[in-house]
Amino acid sequence: MARAAIGSEIEKLIRLFSGLPGLGLRSARRVVLYLIKREEQLLRPLSRALEMVADSIKICSCCGNIDTTDPCCVCIDPKRDLSVICVVEDVSDLWALERARVMNSHYHVLGGVLSALDGISPHDLNIKRLIERACVPEVQEILLAVNSTVEGHTTAHYITDILGDCNVRVSRLAQGIPVGGELDYLDDGTLAAAINARTIF
Amino acid sequence: MARAAIGSEIEKLIRLFSGLPGLGLRSARRVVLYLIKREEQLLRPLSRALEMVADSIKICSCCGNIDTTDPCCVCIDPKRDLSVICVVEDVSDLWALERARVMNSHYHVLGGVLSALDGISPHDLNIKRLIERACVPEVQEILLAVNSTVEGHTTAHYITDILGDCNVRVSRLAQGIPVGGELDYLDDGTLAAAINARTIF
Numbered sequence: 001m002a003r004a005a006i007g008s009e010i011e012k013l014i015r016l017f018s019g020l021p022g023l024g025l026r027s028a029r030r031v032v033l034y035l036i037k038r039e040e041q042l043l044r045p046l047s048r049a050l051e052m053v054a055d056s057i058k059i060c061s062c063c064g065n066i067d068t069t070d071p072c073c074v075c076i077d078p079k080r081d082l083s084v085i086c087v088v089e090d091v092s093d094l095w096a097l098e099r100a101r102v103m104n105s106h107y108h109v110l111g112g113v114l115s116a117l118d119g120i121s122p123h124d125l126n127i128k129r130l131i132e133r134a135c136v137p138e139v140q141e142i143l144l145a146v147n148s149t150v151e152g153h154t155t156a157h158y159i160t161d162i163l164g165d166c167n168v169r170v171s172r173l174a175q176g177i178p179v180g181g182e183l184d185y186l187d188d189g190t191l192a193a194a195i196n197a198r199t200i201f
Numbered sequence: 202m203a204r205a206a207i208g209s210e211i212e213k214l215i216r217l218f219s220g221l222p223g224l225g226l227r228s229a230r231r232v233v234l235y236l237i238k239r240e241e242q243l244l245r246p247l248s249r250a251l252e253m254v255a256d257s258i259k260i261c262s263c264c265g266n267i268d269t270t271d272p273c274c275v276c277i278d279p280k281r282d283l284s285v286i287c288v289v290e291d292v293s294d295l296w297a298l299e300r301a302r303v304m305n306s307h308y309h310v311l312g313g314v315l316s317a318l319d320g321i322s323p324h325d326l327n328i329k330r331l332i333e334r335a336c337v338p339e340v341q342e343i344l345l346a347v348n349s350t351v352e353g354h355t356t357a358h359y360i361t362d363i364l365g366d367c368n369v370r371v372s373r374l375a376q377g378i379p380v381g382g383e384l385d386y387l388d389d390g391t392l393a394a395a396i397n398a399r400t401i402f
Binding site for chain 1: 208209211213217218220221222223224230231232234236243246247248249250251253254257267268270292293
């Protein structure tokens with residue numbers, strides 16, 4: 001900042017916020033001013049909440065989920081269907097599926113997808129543990145809920161290959177038009193996939 | 202979150218972030234996951250920086266600026282022009298002018314603008330202290346750098362009125378087309394103001 005009109009502590013805080021996804025320097029300044037004006041309601045609670053999370057987060061050694069316990073609350077939930085493991089790229093995908101309340105299975109977080117460009121090989125992903133879990137007798141299906149990208153497809157093919165020896169069914173998410181989607185706004189690839197996978201009405 | 206797939210500490214942190222300006226629930230989740238994956242580089246430093254700011258921020262009793270000292274670094278800066286006080290609505294406006302390096306004056310933060318709709322009267326603004334400062338013999342000009350809104354204009358007129366007894370010149374920012382602006386994209390009001398205030402080339 002020009003001529004230090006802002007204290008260095010405030011400037012440091014702005015810099016930290018501006019590094020977060022979706023925030024730039026301008027929005028970081030706005031956030032910091034907003035926080036400073038709400039010291040007791042927001043600034044201090046946020047500081048404490050961050051510290052609490054830093055002290056308590058654990059990576060689940062079973063599925064790779066982020067939680068405050070290890071194994072995570074999904075892995076120890078007795079109501080979950082033991083026969084299906086839903087494989088996702090990232091914890092955010094696990095959260096999205098949980099919010100939608102569409103899965104009652106266990107999960108497995110890969111921690112990324114295979115990518116030659118980014119130099120991500122199978123050893124960088126949480127695949128070894130997936131094979132161990134897939135070989136447990138109760139497990140009957142591995143649902144590959146990876147993103148519908150080139151890297152996602154590559155990863156799905158790779159996992160399908162290496163799970164060939166395990167006695168499990170490997171499935172993947174259906175492709176087609178999104179619910180509420182309008183044909184006019186969809187890309188050619190999605191339209192082609194929806195037509196190829198058309199179902200009897 | 203459905204069926205508590207996320208620990209309550211993480212959920213609380215997401216809720217706090219989602220209340221910040223410009224962030225919603227989705228972006229808050231993204232930010233929190235980003236932070237959790239960078240515990241030592243970002244999560245803990247952010248918590249500490251927030252605490253440091255909470256412990257050290259002060260409102261300058263002279264101009265209303267937010268800083269870690271009182272009076273603030275602008276008010277105690279001996280290189281500043283004592284004859285001009287630049288009046289702004291909010292600390293963010295002060296920061297914007299300082300970033301542009303266009304003012305070497307002192308500032309006065311009103312803390313808002315007069316607004317009948319929001320019930321903001323002169324008593325809610327930092328105006329009493331402005332009158333005291335305007336009556337100091339060194340001060341020759343009060344520059345009203347308020348936003349060009351109806352409330353901003355109302356406030357500017359009000360301050361001009363009550364500063365009538367002080368021996369100061371009251372000025373306001375020029376109105377016209379922004380530098381780099383294209384006529385085709387400007388509103389009628391701005392075009393009219395630019396024509397009315399046209400200057401000899």
